[in-house]
Amino acid sequence: MTDQITILGVGNILLRDEGIGVRVIEELKKSYVFPDNVCLVDGGTQGLWLMSTIQVCDHLVVVDAVVGGDEPGTLYRLEKSDLPKGLRVKQSAHDSDLIEALNLCALLDREPKSVVVIGVEPVDISPFSLELSPQISARIDDLVRMVISEVEKLGVNPQKIV
Numbered sequence: 384m385t386d387q388i389t390i391l392g393v394g395n396i397l398l399r400d401e402g403i404g405v406r407v408i409e410e411l412k413k414s415y416v417f418p419d420n421v422c423l424v425d426g427g428t429q430g431l432w433l434m435s436t437i438q439v440c441d442h443l444v445v446v447d448a449v450v451g452g453d454e455p456g457t458l459y460r461l462e463k464s465d466l467p468k469g470l471r472v473k474q475s476a477h478d479s480d481l482i483e484a485l486n487l488c489a490l491l492d493r494e495p496k497s498v499v500v501i502g503v504e505p506v507d508i509s510p511f512s513l514e515l516s517p518q519i520s521a522r523i524d525d526l527v528r529m530v531i532s533e534v535e536k537l538g539v540n541p542q543k544i545v
Contacts, residue, residue: 385420386496388537389440390530391433393426393447393481399512400505400519404446407501407526414527415541421534430480437484438493444533445481446526448519449502456504456518458525463498497537501529 390411396402408425417423422440426433437443449459467482488494503526506516514520531541 386441401508448505455506461500
């Protein structure tokens with residue numbers, strides 16, 4: 384049986400750079416064809432509602448804005464072991480809910496074999512705006528390449544739409 388891979392973009396598109404995960408999913412859907420064992424999901428700000436999505440995959444690649452304290456535009460690749468183990472102060476409207484969902488899936492013994500978070504340090508997540516800041520918008524292609532690299536490591540070769 385082929386492993387199921389979920390690429391999950393999370394974030395609030397109303398809060399400028401906070402929506403980068405969703406924007407990357409949109410770009411992946413527009414630019415690539417994936418085999419049937421790969422599912423692209425716009426997780427928005429669903430938080431704990433993402434448990435059903437997380438429980439059915441073998442490998443999870445999350446795309447999100449990551450507040451790591453580095454320069455805006457810095458790219459991150461985090462594995463599950465790099466993520467907080469429990470509740471903490473939220474860095475965005477959804478991030479600790481995603482951590483809680485992952486932890487609850489682990490408690491239910493229904494967690495993915497691997498979890499990787501691909502992210503970028505945001506410039507601005509506070510104003511109401513549907514537009515990414517120019518600096519973060521310029522990183523979409525880099526984030527897409529990082530996601531493609533992750534699925535290629537899992538043996539999947541998505542086809543670029545020309």
